[in-house]
């Protein structure tokens with residue numbers, strides 16, 4: 001296998017040196033240490049062999065590395081090269097909406113923001129063609145009778161998960177490629193916000209303030225609530241995706257100066273959700289449970305991807321001023337504490353100087369009984385990018401605090 005020079009360089013710096021030396025080199029910048037470990041494992045590059053979550057793994061790495069490259073300019077070239085490598089790999093699998101992109105779940109759209117950044121003009125390129133195909137794939141994605149986008153091939157089912165990919169891409173594409181005043185711009189942004197609202201309306205539990213994993217618009221699935229179609233359990237990672245989706249979408253709407261009414265709706269949801277998330281933190285460890293609102297139930301455990309996602313959301317929500325000031329001190333304290341728990345408990349320092357990441361649950365699908373036993377019985381993965389990239393984002397927020 002041919003290894004690109006920059007990967008070889010990184011591996012060489014990690015290889016053969018003791019963990020202590022590496023630790024000194026990174027001076028507790030765990031975001032960068034984990035990122036170079038991800039690069040050394042060549043994760044987040046699509047091969048076509050990694051199943052339906054490969055597109056999300058690539059997109060999530062691109063997002064985490066994009067955040068790193070803006071905060072650590074001295075290492076930006078390394079991250080940008082890897083983002084490019086990852087994005088280029090997706091052009092082999094997502095370049096045609098009907099032919100290949102739609103064979104991946106809505107998570108495919110997580111690649112769109114890096115693809116747009118790599119093709120800032122409309123000059124034809126594989127990046128731009130793939131971004132256009134992803135945009136077209138939203139139009140071709142099946143919908144339910146309320147116009148809700150299906151998450152994947154399961155008829156009439158929508159998941160919280162998909163919003164992390166849809167919200168930021170749909171917004172950035174719309175705001176940067178069509179005239180601001182056009183009716184298609186308004187229609188796309190309306191639709192984007194509506195997808196957040198629809199999921200909220202179907203899955204929101206008014207006594208806990210939390211959202212369950214998804215809903216079946218036909219109310220026919222074994223798990224579907226007869227009235228709302230909602231699945232029964234609050235799965236940590238899916239709530240994490242939705243929470244980060246609100247935050248990252250609001251950030252883009254702000255940056256691109258979108259009409260304020262879109263931000264208003266999403267911000268109201270973010271501000272409603274965060275206090276409910278805060279209420280469910282495990283007071284003993286500072287982490288979040290696999291099934292968020294069933295603390296201590298037999299089989300339930302503290303899960304490392306959801307914990308990282310909530311740490312990121314709390315800290316970045318405060319940094320960007322999206323949380324009420326009264327909530328900020330608690331949010332910062334909990335965000336820092338959660339990242340420390342992850343570092344102390346789930347990050348593994350390997351003998352060769354790389355960091356590994358433990359305790360991330362495998363994919364949980366609604367194509368199941370969606371019972372408590374199902375969620376807590378799914379395998380725990382070592383070095384799942386869905387956990388380690390979230391940890392990069394959470395750690396970066398902690399490092400930004402200085």
Ligand SMILES: *[C@@H]1O[C@H](CO)[C@@H](O)[C@H](O)[C@H]1NC(C)=O
Pocket residue numbers: 096097098099
């Ligand atoms: C996408 O693939 C289909 C066949 O599956 C083909 O008919 C169509 O021309 C392709 N579109 C583009 C833009 O290449």
Ligand SMILES: *[C@@H]1O[C@H](CO)[C@@H](O)[C@H](O)[C@H]1NC(C)=O
Pocket residue numbers: 205206207208293
């Ligand atoms: C809301 O959550 C509570 C606590 O988990 C649960 O007891 C209740 O059944 C839920 N309500 C609905 C409508 O599912």
Ligand SMILES: *[C@@H]1O[C@H](CO)[C@@H](O)[C@H](O)[C@H]1NC(C)=O
Pocket residue numbers: 011014015040350351352353354
């Ligand atoms: C470092 O060690 C881990 C654990 O043994 C291994 O999985 C990984 O491939 C190694 N990385 C390199 C770059 O050798």
Ligand SMILES: *[C@@H]1O[C@H](CO)[C@@H](O)[C@H](O)[C@H]1NC(C)=O
Pocket residue numbers: 348358359380
């Ligand atoms: C990873 O976590 C699992 C489950 O908690 C545990 O059994 C295993 O020992 C951990 N692996 C490492 C290398 O820490």
Ligand SMILES: *[C@@H]1O[C@H](CO)[C@@H](O)[C@H](O)[C@H]1NC(C)=O
Pocket residue numbers: 153367368
């Ligand atoms: C849904 O689950 C069933 C039963 O486990 C399985 O046979 C089927 O392949 C799954 N469908 C998809 C699209 O993964």
